[in-house]
Structures are given as structure tokens and as C-alpha cells.
Amino acid sequence: MPHSTHAAQDALKQARQSADWAGLRYSHETTRRHEVRNDRPEKNESTLDEGVMCEVLVDGHFAYAATADVSATGLKRAFERAIASSRTTSGHKAHSFSLSARPQAQGQYQSPYQKKLDDTTLTEITDCLLAASRAMQVCDLVVNRSASATTIQTRIDYFSSNGSDTCQSFDMVEIELAATAAQGLQAQSRSWSHTGQFGGEAFQCQTFAAQAQRIASEALELLAAPNCPSGRMDLILLPDQMMLQIHESIGHPLELDRILGDERNYAGWSFVKPADFGSLQYGSALMNITFDPTKSGSLASYAFDDGGNPARREFLIEKGVLKRGLGSLESQQRSGLAGVANFRSASWNRAPIDRMANINLEAGTSTLQALIGGVESGILMSTNRSWSIDDYRNKFQFGCERGQLIKDGQLTQVVRNPNYRGVTVDFWNQLGGVGREVSTYGTRFCGKGEPNQVIRVGHSSPACLFREVEVFGGQS
Numbered sequence: 001m002p003h004s005t006h007a008a009q010d011a012l013k014q015a016r017q018s019a020d021w022a023g024l025r026y027s028h029e030t031t032r033r034h035e036v037r038n039d040r041p042e043k044n045e046s047t048l049d050e051g052v053m054c055e056v057l058v059d060g061h062f063a064y065a066a067t068a069d070v071s072a073t074g075l076k077r078a079f080e081r082a083i084a085s086s087r088t089t090s091g092h093k094a095h096s097f098s099l100s101a102r103p104q105a106q107g108q109y110q111s112p113y114q115k116k117l118d119d120t121t122l123t124e125i126t127d128c129l130l131a132a133s134r135a136m137q138v139c140d141l142v143v144n145r146s147a148s149a150t151t152i153q154t155r156i157d158y159f160s161s162n163g164s165d166t167c168q169s170f171d172m173v174e175i176e177l178a179a180t181a182a183q184g185l186q187a188q189s190r191s192w193s194h195t196g197q198f199g200g201e202a203f204q205c206q207t208f209a210a211q212a213q214r215i216a217s218e219a220l221e222l223l224a225a226p227n228c229p230s231g232r233m234d235l236i237l238l239p240d241q242m243m244l245q246i247h248e249s250i251g252h253p254l255e256l257d258r259i260l261g262d263e264r265n266y267a268g269w270s271f272v273k274p275a276d277f278g279s280l281q282y283g284s285a286l287m288n289i290t291f292d293p294t295k296s297g298s299l300a301s302y303a304f305d306d307g308g309n310p311a312r313r314e315f316l317i318e319k320g321v322l323k324r325g326l327g328s329l330e331s332q333q334r335s336g337l338a339g340v341a342n343f344r345s346a347s348w349n350r351a352p353i354d355r356m357a358n359i360n361l362e363a364g365t366s367t368l369q370a371l372i373g374g375v376e377s378g379i380l381m382s383t384n385r386s387w388s389i390d391d392y393r394n395k396f397q398f399g400c401e402r403g404q405l406i407k408d409g410q411l412t413q414v415v416r417n418p419n420y421r422g423v424t425v426d427f428w429n430q431l432g433g434v435g436r437e438v439s440t441y442g443t444r445f446c447g448k449g450e451p452n453q454v455i456r457v458g459h460s461s462p463a464c465l466f467r468e469v470e471v472f473g474g475q476s
Contacts, residue, residue, distance in 0.1 A: 008159045011054070011075035016161045018083050019056035021099055023160040025306060026052045026070065027348035034122070035148040036129040039137075043148075044122065051348035054078040058086035060096030062330075066349040094334065101329045102160060105308030109168040112296055113199025117151050117171050120200030125149050131205040132212035136179045141223065142216050143187075144180040147208070149173065150444070156306075164308045172299060172456070173202045174444060177212050181219040188222035188416055190215035190401055191383060193240075195442040196297045196458065218402060221414055228403050228418040228473035234378030234432075235420055235469040236371055239439035241400055242461035244384040246359055247446070249424045250282075250289055251457070253393035254316060255448075256327025256335050257354040266450050268391030271424065272322070277337055280322040283428030288362040289317040291326065291340045298458035299442030300357040307352060309341035316340075316359070320429070328354050346453035353449050360460040364434025371433045371465045373409040379471055380404045380411065381418050386474075397421040399474055417474040430469065435462030 008024050015022035028050045035043040051068040052075060063086030067078040129147040136145035152172040159165055178191040192211045194202065237245060253270040257263060272280070293302050293311040303311055309329055316324050325331075327339030331354050344355040372380065386399035403418030404411050422430075442458040 005159065005165070007070070007072045007075060008157070010072060011079060012159060012161045014076060015054070015056060015079040015083065019058050019086070021057040021102060021161055022079065023055040023102060023158070023164065024052060024075070025055070025345070025348065026157040027154065029152065029154040032151045033148070034125050034129060035146065036126070036133045037146045038144065039130060039133045041126060049347060052078065053345065053348050053351065054082050056082045056086055057097065057099065057102070058083060059090040060098070061086050061090035061093040062097060063089065064351045097330065097333065099162060101307065101333060102162065103308050104160070104162050105158065105164040105166050105304045105310065107166055107303055109303035111169065111171040111197035111301070113171055113201065115200035117153060117173070117199050120203060124200070124203055128203045128205045128208045132177050132208040135209040135212040136216035138213060138216045139181070139220055141181045141183055141220060142179055143182045145216070146178045147212065148176045149203070158304070158306070158308060160308065166304050166308070168302055168304065170197060171199055172197050175202065175208070177208070177215060179212070179216040179219045181216070181223045183223055186223060188219050190219040190222065193441065196299050196440060197301055198297055222402060222416045225414045225416045228379070228415040228471065230472040232468050233471050234375045234406070235466045235471060236375065236378065236380040236406070236463055237466070238380065238382040238463050239461045240383045240441055241381055241398070242361060242464055243441040243459040244387055244398060246289070246361055246459045246461060247356070247457065248387060248389050249393060249396060249427070250317070251326065251356040251359045253424065254326045255354045255356070256325040256331035256337060256339055259325065260331065260335060263448065267448050268393070271392040271394040274335060274337060276322055277325060278321070278323065280425070281320050281429065282317050282322045282425060283320040284431040285319045286364060286431050286434045287317055287320045287428055288315065290314065290360050290362060291316055291342065291357060292360055293341065293357040295358050295360065295458070295460065298358045298440055298460065299456045300458045302357070305341040305343040305352070306345045307343035309343060311341045314340050326354055326356060328352070344455060346455045350449070350451070350453050353453065355448065355455050356446060356457045358458040358460065361434070361462065361464070363436050363438050363462050366433050366435050368435055368437065368463050371435060371463060372406055372411060374433060374465065375406045376408060378406040379415070379418060380406060381420070394424050396424065415473070418471065419474045420469050420471045422469060427466065427469070430466045431464060432467040433465030435464065438462050
């Protein structure tokens with residue numbers, strides 16, 4: 001809580017008189033957004049979001065009430081609403097829960113950093129963004145140059161009537177650069193992003209400028225490149241595209257609340273069935289997928305989920321076989337399936353649900369050059385540009401910013417508008433090579449839930465080779 005824990009403990013004590021269990025999650029989040037476009041600062045804004053989610057267990061049923069009034073009176077009113085809601089709706093509960101769904105949690109978490117975000121000035125950030133914008137001015141055909149930085153500082157305090165007391169502090173940075181080149185009716189864009197939990201050390205002007213110059217040059221290269229050919233061929237995806245592939249075709253379909261049908265009205269179901277766990281050959285034996293909120297510096301790292309469950313690294317898929325789902329303690333109890341510590345909320349005014357955190361493809365043994373060398377006829381793609389996947393997370397079609405053909409083990413011509421499509425299990429069983437050099441990416445914009453929750457996720461992966469994938473060109 002802002003000044004002391006006394007108000008929280010008093011509110012819990014009062015709520016406990018009418019509830020079997022009570023919990024309180026306080027969130028304080030400051031977001032700062034800075035943007036530069038074509039060498040001109042366009043945005044410097046700051047937002048503060050603060051409030052409390054009060055939760056109770058009454059007659060085996062959980063209920064919530066949120067409030068922006070963090071005073072003792074505000075907390076008391078919120079708990080009273082939650083208790084009344086639980087009593088009203090408990091007769092229609094989908095499952096009767098016990099206290100085991102809310103374990104006692106005690107501890108702290110702090111994002112790693114070398115320099116505090118609070119010690120990073122607006123001048124430093126703006127100078128880096130301006131350096132990037134200027135570095136993209138490699139040719140008059142580069143018609144749009146943008147650079148942005150978002151910093152997020154979040155503190156979450158969690159208390160419960162069974163002794164939970166945690167404090168987790170998160171420092172997050174997202175940097176995005178983009179360059180668009182245009183000539184006549186043709187336009188091509190390239191982008192670069194750097195996202196994770198770290199501090200002011202992320203603002204390195206030389207790094208910004210180097211990446212900015214590269215993507216501007218590649219946008220020009222794409223402008224003059226031919227369209228991607230169509231046909232079945234081997235496909236190498238670089239880590240910045242593997243992030244999207246993992247997110248959409250592994251992360252979402254393994255969410256247990258989706259498998260149980262909770263998301264069917266909004267985000268859809270999943271092709272995965274409860275009976276598939278322990279038996280489904282989701283991918284080739286080279287496929288090893290972990291859930292790992294303990295990974296240092298990744299965007300969705302934490303010590304405890306929002307129900308107090310300690311974060312642990314777990315294999316979801318091992319040697320291609322589906323082992324475990326993305327389900328909180330609640331979903332585990334409802335489904336009887338193994339899950340993980342992924343009960344997460346997007347804000348103080350949202351109840352936690354099953355969410356991805358850091359979903360990673362573990363490293364293999366091949367260098368990128370070895371993966372390329374093993375391709376007779378194929379294409380290398382990087383950086384997501386578009387995506388489409390059905391409500392069951394089964395059939396998908398993804399587009400990338402840049403493609404480069406491979407012939408007899410050598411990279412050859414650059415092509416524009418590269419796309420590929422597939423069916424999830426078939427596609428992952430075509431995994432024929434996994435790189436050994438891992439890169440980590442993240443996004444702040446994973447949407448799910450009613451009312452909608454937009455949350456942060458992270459994905460680490462090496463480059464990967466998939467055999468005989470359907471590839472095709474697209475429109476500008």
C-alpha cells in the first residue's frame with residue numbers, strides 16, 4: 001500500500017469475518033511514452049494508474065471488487081461488494097474451490113537494472129530517439145522515420161488473510177524504431193524493437209543509430225526487391241518472427257481456461273483437448289518449450305503470480321510431446337491437468353485469468369549458418385508484419401517484413417512481402433533444425449478476456465528451420 005500495510009491488514013481482518021478467505025492486490029503503475037518522427041519530438045506523456053482489487057472466497061466461490069479509493073473506507077466498501085457478489089452468484093458456480101487455490105506467499109521481486117529508470121532524464125531519452133531518426137535519413141526515398149520509447153514502472157503489493165505478503169517491483173522498457181521507404185505506388189517498411197525488464201542502460205544512442213541505419217537501408221532494399229515467390233520450400237524463421245509463431249500457435253492454444261471454454265465468446269477455443277496432455281506429438285523431437293517467469297530481464301518475469309503461486313520454470317512441450325498446460329491453480333483444479341503459475345491480471349481493476357508469461361523455445365545445437373547450409377531451396381524470413389489464425393489456434397497465415405531466398409545452402413536474393421501458412425501440429429512436426437543462439441523479444445499487447453485485458457508477455461527463441469512449408473508472396 002502507498003504508506004503502510006495497516007489499512008490492508010485491517011480491511012482483510014474485517015472481510016474475514018464474513019468470508020472464508022480474503023485477498024488484496026494493490027497496484028501502482030507509471031507509464032511514460034516518448035515519440036520522435038522525422039527528427040521532431042511528437043509526444044512526451046505520462047500516466048498514473050493506481051488502485052486495489054479485493055477478492056474473497058465465500059461458499060467455495062471467488063468474487064472480486066476493485067476500487068481506486070485506497071483509503072480504509074474504500075477498501076471496506078470494496079470487500080463488502082465482493083462478499084455480496086459471491087453470495088449472490090455462488091449458487092451458479094462452475095466449481096467449488098478451496099483455500100488451496102490461494103497458497104500463502106511471502107517474498108519480494110525487483111527487475112534487474114544497471115541504472116535506475118528514475119535516473120534517466122528526458123533529455124537522454126530524446127537524444128537517443130533523435131539520433132535514431134537522423135540515422136534513418138539515408139535517402140530521400142525514406143519518407144517516414146519514427147522512434148519511440150515507453151518506460152513502465154509498476155509496484156504490486158499482495159496480502160491475504162492466510163498470511164500472504166509480497167511486494168514486486170517491475171521496471172520495463174520498450175524501444176521501437178521504424179523506417180518506411182516509398183517510390184511511386186510501392187512502399188516498404190522495416191522495424192526494430194528492444195523490449196524487456198531493465199533500466200536506463202537501455203538508452204544507448206550508438207545502438208539506436210546503428211539499428212536505425214540498418215532498417216532504413218533494408219527498407220530501401222525491399223523497395224527494389226522482387227515479390228516473394230510462391231511454392232513449398234524450406235523456411236528459416238529468425239527469432240523476431242519466432243516470437244509471434246510461439247505466441248499464437250503454442251501460447252494461446254495451451255491456455256487451460258481457453259481449453260475449458262471460458263474464452264469462446266471472445267478469443268476462441270483451442271484445438272487442444274484435455275486428453276492430449278501426455279500423448280500429443282505437438283512437434284518434432286527438436287521442439288522443447290518452457291514456461292519460465294524466472295528468466296532474468298524478460299518482459300513477463302516475476303516471483304509470484306497474482307494468486308500467490310510461486311513462479312517456476314516448467315516444460316510445456318518436451319521432445320515434441322505435450323506435457324503441461326498454461327493453467328492457474330483454479331484451472332488446474334477444474335480440469336485435473338498440470339499447470340503453471342500464470343494467474344495474471346492486466347491492472348488493479350481486472351480479475352486474474354490464465355495468461356502467458358515467458359514462453360520460450362529452448363536452444364538447439366546448430367549455428368544459423370549451419371541451418372542455412374542445410375537448405376537446398378528455401379527462404380529466410382524476419383520480423384512479423386501481419387498475422388491471422390483461426391479461433392481454435394489451428395490454421396494460421398503469417399507475413400514478414402523481409403525475406404531472403406536460399407539456394408544450395410547460400411543466402412541469395414532479397415524478396416519483399418514474404419508470407420507463409422500452415423496448420424499448427426503439422427507445422428511444428430516439420431521442425432527440422434533449431435539454432436543455438438537465443439534472442440529474447442516481448443510485447444505489451446497480448447489481448448484476452450471479458451472485459452478485455454491487455455498484458456505483457458515475453459518469448460525467447462533461436463532461429464528455426466521448418467521443412468516444406470507453403471510460402472507465398474503478398475501485396476504491398
